[in-house]
Amino acid sequence: MRNELSAGLLAEIPFASSKYLYDVLGSKLFEAICELPEYYPTRTEAAIFSRHLPDIARSVEPGSILIDLGAGNCAKAARMFSFLHPSEYVAIDISVDFLQESVTCLQSRFPQIKMTGVGMDFSSALSLPAEIGHDRRLFFYPGSSIGNYTPEQATVFLARIREACRNDGGLLIGVDLVKDTHVLNAAYDDALGLTGAFNLNLLVHLNNLLGANFDPREWRHRAFFNERKSRIEMHLEARRDIDVKWSQGHRHFREGQRIHTENSYKYTQDSFRQLLARAGFADARTWTDERGWFMVCHARA
Numbered sequence: 001m002r003n004e005l006s007a008g009l010l011a012e013i014p015f016a017s018s019k020y021l022y023d024v025l026g027s028k029l030f031e032a033i034c035e036l037p038e039y040y041p042t043r044t045e046a047a048i049f050s051r052h053l054p055d056i057a058r059s060v061e062p063g064s065i066l067i068d069l070g071a072g073n074c075a076k077a078a079r080m081f082s083f084l085h086p087s088e089y090v091a092i093d094i095s096v097d098f099l100q101e102s103v104t105c106l107q108s109r110f111p112q113i114k115m116t117g118v119g120m121d122f123s124s125a126l127s128l129p130a131e132i133g134h135d136r137r138l139f140f141y142p143g144s145s146i147g148n149y150t151p152e153q154a155t156v157f158l159a160r161i162r163e164a165c166r167n168d169g170g171l172l173i174g175v176d177l178v179k180d181t182h183v184l185n186a187a188y189d190d191a192l193g194l195t196g197a198f199n200l201n202l203l204v205h206l207n208n209l210l211g212a213n214f215d216p217r218e219w220r221h222r223a224f225f226n227e228r229k230s231r232i233e234m235h236l237e238a239r240r241d242i243d244v245k246w247s248q249g250h251r252h253f254r255e256g257q258r259i260h261t262e263n264s265y266k267y268t269q270d271s272f273r274q275l276l277a278r279a280g281f282a283d284a285r286t287w288t289d290e291r292g293w294f295m296v297c298h299a300r301a
């Protein structure tokens, strides 16, 4: 982890992986972002689910093992239980302590469903616990987190899920769609500055992880839609010339120089269907909101 981070900071175009945005404070800031008026994805996806859940449930066929990728507090999956009637629930998240608490709490509400919490960084490999049953598998990946991978990485990741679906499973996924640039830019550069704090907090996290001496006050949040690449880019920009030191290295950042911290790709319905096909999925049913801002997709293996 330290080597990866240090190499990113020393690269010609400096970068830090967006997974380092999520320390304890970063996760709380992200939860707060989801409540912002400008940050439409969470609320738009929730509206699609609440409006179309009966239809979605018919499409996925109840009684599957529900495998929740990035489960967190398990709230999104829990809302689906009474429609999907999963035979089993497997919650996977990198932050295992928080996950176990959520699963224990959920188990007391749904004692009839077998539940397992698994601590795993599923972005690099997906190994399911050996003791899960043999029913059909339904992977659940809401929130448009797929947008934080490049399309190439997303194809590899989805192909891994397709493989784990075996021949009869599927994937229920939330995907953010291309829309008016002003709407996109406002969602990632909100008036209250919460997304800025979320981005700058990465420097505090790097100070802890690397023993670095970043001063967040010397950096500025930048977020904008890159139309050619169909992605929001987040960067941290040096407000003046800055020397930064950390345990394995040091670097001089010129005024205006940036550290690239996140990409959030936006798809069209067609481009995402093509990506699913490249990953080996056979077909997909989709549901969107009235404005066509977000899409929920059920892809069959």
Ligand code: AVI
Pocket: 033, 041, 143, 144, 145, 146, 147, 148, 187, 188, 195, 262, 263, 264
């Ligand atoms: C977690 N992920 C889907 C969010 C997104 O929209 O790409 C992360 C985020 N970054 C800034 N705001 C929210």
